[in-house]
Amino acid sequence: MPFLTVLLPLKVNELASSQNIEALSYITFAGAIFASLANIGFGWASDKWSGRRSWIAAGLLLSCFLLIAMGEAHTIVALMVLVIAWQLALNMMLAPLLAWAGDCVPDMQKGLLGGLFALAPAMGALAGTFVTLPGLADATERLWIIAALVALLVSPALALGGGRQLPVLMKPVVEPIPNDPESFKSRPAIIRMWTARLLVQIAEAALFAFLLFWLRSLSPTIGENTVANLFSAVLCVAVPIALVAGRWSDKGRRPMLPLAICAALSALGLVLMALSKDIQAAILGYAFFGLASMTFLSLHNGQTLRVLPKPQNRGRDMGIFNLTNTVPSLIIPWLTLAMVPTFGFGGLFFVLAGLVGVASLLLAQMSYRR
Numbered sequence: 001m002p003f004l005t006v007l008l009p010l011k012v013n014e015l016a017s018s019q020n021i022e023a024l025s026y027i028t029f030a031g032a033i034f035a036s037l038a039n040i041g042f043g044w045a046s047d048k049w050s051g052r053r054s055w056i057a058a059g060l061l062l063s064c065f066l067l068i069a070m071g072e073a074h075t076i077v078a079l080m081v082l083v084i085a086w087q088l089a090l091n092m093m094l095a096p097l098l099a100w101a102g103d104c105v106p107d108m109q110k111g112l113l114g115g116l117f118a119l120a121p122a123m124g125a126l127a128g129t130f131v132t133l134p135g136l137a138d139a140t141e142r143l144w145i146i147a148a149l150v151a152l153l154v155s156p157a158l159a160l161g162g163g164r165q166l167p168v169l170m171k172p173v174v175e176p177i178p179n180d181p182e183s184f185k186s187r188p189a190i191i192r193m194w195t196a197r198l199l200v201q202i203a204e205a206a207l208f209a210f211l212l213f214w215l216r217s218l219s220p221t222i223g224e225n226t227v228a229n230l231f232s233a234v235l236c237v238a239v240p241i242a243l244v245a246g247r248w249s250d251k252g253r254r255p256m257l258p259l260a261i262c263a264a265l266s267a268l269g270l271v272l273m274a275l276s277k278d279i280q281a282a283i284l285g286y287a288f289f290g291l292a293s294m295t296f297l298s299l300h301n302g303q304t305l306r307v308l309p310k311p312q313n314r315g316r317d318m319g320i321f322n323l324t325n326t327v328p329s330l331i332i333p334w335l336t337l338a339m340v341p342t343f344g345f346g347g348l349f350f351v352l353a354g355l356v357g358v359a360s361l362l363l364a365q366m367s368y369r370r
Helices: 002-015 017-048 052-072 076-104 107-117 119-131 139-160 187-218 224-252 257-274 279-307 311-364
Strands: none
Touching: 002 017, 002 052, 002 076, 002 119, 002 139, 002 187, 002 224, 017 052, 017 076, 017 187, 017 311, 052 076, 052 139, 076 139, 076 279, 076 311, 107 119, 107 224, 107 279, 119 139, 119 224, 119 279, 187 224, 187 257, 187 279, 187 311, 224 257, 224 279, 257 279, 257 311, 279 311
């Protein structure tokens, strides 16, 4: 997260300052294509060849090495090649890691699992705050620090996480996917869940890539450490909110209701951002959007594992759901280039608010189910 939100934009600005938005858009576009393919492919591989930990370990080593190599890129083309390779290695680790959660956590705890997922982006944001502290490290040293933190946090799972799969969650299902609209494991439910996440992720991806540029358009003096601190504050506050909402959805047996509410609040936050005229209002609007959207995405991860119908394809199917994380990176560069030069960031945020509002409506129609 520190690399994608802060260090990559800074590296792009260093190599192509006059065309930084365009260059970042192209790098994001290329990286997203390969990340999408890798997540499905490595998820499928971890389904077919048991032992998800071996894939996670290989991805960890390769992604850390490639992250450090980013510091040696001296052209935009070289940086793009390294980002593509890093995305392949990163998804070698992430695809089996997320499927592993589905192997171990029963449906009655999927809401709590989603709440716990909120810890991950919060830790990423705290890492961003740490590595961008003034005087702590130069650009190359920051990459080494991030790689060390990733290894430190993933290694305990590899060392201690074996033998925790639940047999009931691993039993193969051979029946066709049902079309019953009342079932969580039905085709209509899967489509609604996939579409809703895609729409929210389009908005999230726009802010993920261009938050620094937007804030600097309102206040040119704002620094990268300030942006990292903002990410950290929003994501840390989202953790207890997601935990409470997830636990409530388990106890109340209303797994989709918090998702519908969070999507609606995210749309409201985007409207506030679109209307912002100064840096204080912008930060407040982003904080509102960030809290709601991060809670949504964390809870959605847990509930996605609930709706996937076939355990034997869990890694592959999570890779298909992961397209909702990467496809927005293919859409946002072109949407940004089409909207921002003519209508400004405000126009872009109004469009995103409409998309997220549709996501809320899709999930509201599922929120009555238990």
